[in-house]
Amino acid sequence: MELFAPVNKIIPFSLVDGPGSRCSIFLQGCNIACAYCHNPETQNLCRNCGLCVEQCPAGALQKLDGHVRWNKEACVQCDTCIHVCPHKASPKVEWLTPDDVFETVNSYQPFIRGITVSGGECMLHPDWMRELFSRCRAAGLGTLIDSNGCVDFTAHEDLLDVADGVMLDVKGWDPEVFRCLTTGDVSTVKRNLALLAERGKIEELRIVVVPERNDPEDTIAGIAQTLGEAVGTTKLKLIKFRPFGVVGELASATSPTDERMAELEQLAHDAGFATVEIR
Ligand code: SF4
Ligand code: SF4
Incomplete structure (x- = not known):
């Protein structure tokens, strides 16, 4: 059976989605709804309500057979x-x-080192990704997953076999803090973190610091404890919340100060992370 996935966007050359120049593929649809989502239009699949069709100034939208x-x-x-x-x-x-x-990705050879599949949440399409990654690997391209960690990776270990690594968001540590910020279940993220550490498949971990909304201290400590000795070789990215593109209650929230980020950076080093990047 042929597999299809909803592709929102393909960026031919990106320098911010993993090491080197990479082709980034963004899939539509997410399994959580973060309060600070910068691309809220990627959260859901189109419901074919037709509201946007008449608004299109270029006549690029049409409703046919209900779609x-x-x-x-x-x-x-x-x-x-x-x-x-x-x-x-x-x-x-x-x-x-x-x-x-x-076919698209291959046309960018030899200018890319690999691909990164992101979202929305790309882990909603594990079989599709496994096939894409297998083809990329055979062509000598690297393969990275960019995930919110809220899909159980233990059910898709065959995908990990053909993935170089995972760029994993850890958006909070306390279950209630995590649920309020994302609507998701942090126990899945924690299970995935442990599995990826055991399999040596962590490309980088990311914490978005959202003032008064998440718990970066506990998150750093919890991750460090889960990683054990691997903490020293794992890259941690601490990302400043920025309201750009955000809709809803956090649209006018403020970013953390540089001092706050420096404090967290030091805390991460104290917890054993050798590589900490602030963004
Ligand atoms: S038809 Fe347009 S307005 Fe309606 S759900 Fe789809 S994208 Fe949104
Ligand atoms: S031209 Fe139409 S389909 Fe394209 S972005 Fe504008 S409204 Fe959307």
Whole structure:
């Protein structure tokens, strides 16, 4: 059976999605809803309500047989459809097979070192990713997963066999803090963290510091304890919350100060992390 995944965007060359120049593939649809999400339009699949169709200034949207169709060639990328969508979705999504994406990715050789699949939440499409990664590896390309950690990786260890590593978000540590910020279950993230550490598949860990909303001290300590000796060789990224693109209650929230970030950086070093990056 042919596999399809909803592809929101493919960035040919990115320097911020893992080591070296990489092609980044963003899938539409997420399994959680973070209060600080910077791309809320990637959270859900289109419900075909048709509201955006009439608003499109370029006639690039049409409703046919109950489905909204996007004409990529006619689209002028004004993002009006995204702004008017009440469902945190986008009509600008293509359902592609692993072969479709591989063909695109392969056309960027030899200018990329590998690919990174992100979201939304890419782990909602593990079989699709496994096929794409297998093709990329055979072509000499690296393969990274960028995940919120809220899908159980233990059910997809065959995907990890063909993935170089995972860039994993750890958005909080206390179950209630995590649930309030993301709607998700932190126990899955913790289980995944332990599994990835055991398999040597952590590319980097990331904590977004959101003032008064999450618990970075406990998160750093909890991660360090889970990693054990591997803490010294694991890269930790501490990311400042920024309200850019955020909708809802955190749209006007403030970023943490540089002093606060420096304090957390020191705490991370004290907990054993040798490589800590502030962003
Ligand atoms: S971004 Fe959306 S609204 Fe704008 S031209 Fe493209 S499909 Fe139409
Ligand atoms: S993108 Fe949003 S507004 Fe447009 S049809 Fe889909 S759900 Fe409706």
